[in-house]
Amino acid sequence: MKSRWSAFLVGLTAQIVFSATFLGLPAASILFQRALQLDMSELAVFLGSASIAVVVTEAPWGMAADRFGERRVLLAGIGITVLALTGLGIASSLSVTPPLWVLALLLFVAAGAGGAVTGPSGSAILGWFDARRHATLVTLRVASVPVGGALGTVAYAILLEALGVVGTFIAAASACALVGALVALLSFDPPRGHDSDGPPSGVLSDPRVWRVAITGFLLDVSQFLVLTFAATVLHQLFSVPVAVGLTWVTVMQLLGGALRVLAGVGTDFLPWLSRARVVRGLGLVQVMCLAPFLCGTALPVHLGIALMVIAGIAGCAWQGAHFSHMAILAGPGGAGAALGLNNTATSLGAFTAQVMAGTCVVAFDWPVTVLLLGALPAFLASLLFPGDSVERAPR
Incomplete structure (x- = not known):
């Protein structure tokens, strides 16, 4: 049953999962370096593509959330992320390691689309709840970022050991797809005021x-x-x-x-x-x-x-x-x-x-x-x- 609290918890879950997916990458860098057969400079390019993607996409995603609603933006971002992570898994399974630019581009797309979650619209929280809860709920949303990063560090170490790099990327894509399903089922946007119709x-x-x-x-x-x-x-x-x-x-x-x-x-x-x-x-x-x-x-x-x-x-x-x-x-x-x-x-x-x-x-x-x-x-x-x-x- 949809409620403002279920929608908030789904958004919080999405934040944790996507933070785990992308903030956990640097801590597991040495494992990815070995699995993808990258030298240090190539590893820097691969991981740096995710950091650059987040920087350049978060503001546009936030503006899109204001214009079209957080639910639509979350579903679009999650869908693109799932496709890009799946592509990384497929590329990593090939007998010949793909060129670095292919891996970096796929990770750039995945992390950039993830900006729809890591830079979420606070307008939803402001629209769902009264003023005395705003700072509390925004704080919890912000605090979920390092929590997700810590969980991702542990998860990558376990998954890479058990499933290898291909299985790890597919598992990350599956987790994001599950979050997308929860967003589709339980998330909804608050009523939009007249001021939301402007740019x-x-x-x-x-x-x-x-x-x-x-x-x-x-x-x-x-x-x-x-x-x-x-x-x-x-x-x-x-x-x-x-x-x-x-x-x-x-x-x-x-x-x-x-x-x-x-x-x-x-x-x-x-x-x-x-x-x-x-x-x-x-x-x-x-x-x-x-x-x-x-x-x-x-x-x-x-x-x-x-x-x-x-x-x-x-x-x-x-x-x-x-x-x-x-x-x-x-x-x-x-x-x-x-x-x-x-x-x-x-x-x-x-x-x-x-x-x-x-x-x-x-x-x-x-x-x-x-x-x-x-x-x-x-x-x-x-x-x-x-x-x-x-x-x-x-x-």
Whole structure:
């Protein structure tokens, strides 16, 4: 029986499955490298095609969801993804490994179509539920992304060992097809208001939407500098064993993910806890924890570890309130376009941190790099993030 809760849970399930499908790929990269007989540069092209596809397709998918409804967009995206993943399975089964461009193109199409799910229209949540649940439900949708990524990492390791690369791609396609069936049976769109008939891109003329997106880019630069390089920084500055550093990174992600949900839900139920306070406050926590690294090896070891862990937790906790703010700011008629823009901005932020860190370390050193790519972006985001507003973005 269709209900708003069944539709929400189906959307949540779709998010988890597609996050598992595409975010689990990098963690299993060495297994795919062996199975597809790729060298390191070819592996980078293969996996990079998925990352690029998500960046370039999420905003268009969000605008399409505003215009045509989330259900139609989900079904279209899922259908294309199933076909592309099946094509990857067939291509991988051939006696001669297909050219790299064929594999990369199929993965690009699959991940790009998956953007219909990973950049979903928040207009559905805003249309189904009253205002006191908006931040909670958007936060849960956002929090399902890393959950899916973690499940995908485990699933790929098991499937590749048991079924090989061909069976793994077919299994991924089957899981997506099952989600598509659930969407067809249980999902439906909320009633569309008159404002939904206008161009969905109209919300992008609101400067507040762009300010939120820019802060998403900046905060993701800081977040992924810490998540990607914390173990390296702690090892090179304080001789912390790499295994210990990676353990602390896991702690950051687990505690940060829990705080992400609590902070997002809290903005619905605690009158004094606004979304702007959460995002700005967590940004400033990162600044205060990362700026002391400019002292380099003069910083006490245990203090350095503690500061890095706290910065990592804060860096993983802002997304729920941040994405909720974007959806509520844009309103039901424009939330898809706004969230798509926000997803694109955060993806670019993660990419920027990972690419620029190496250049900065060569030009300077880790203390200066942590300041430039960690503390400074978080500080700018805290200044730029707009205040809460009950008004919808102008069309």
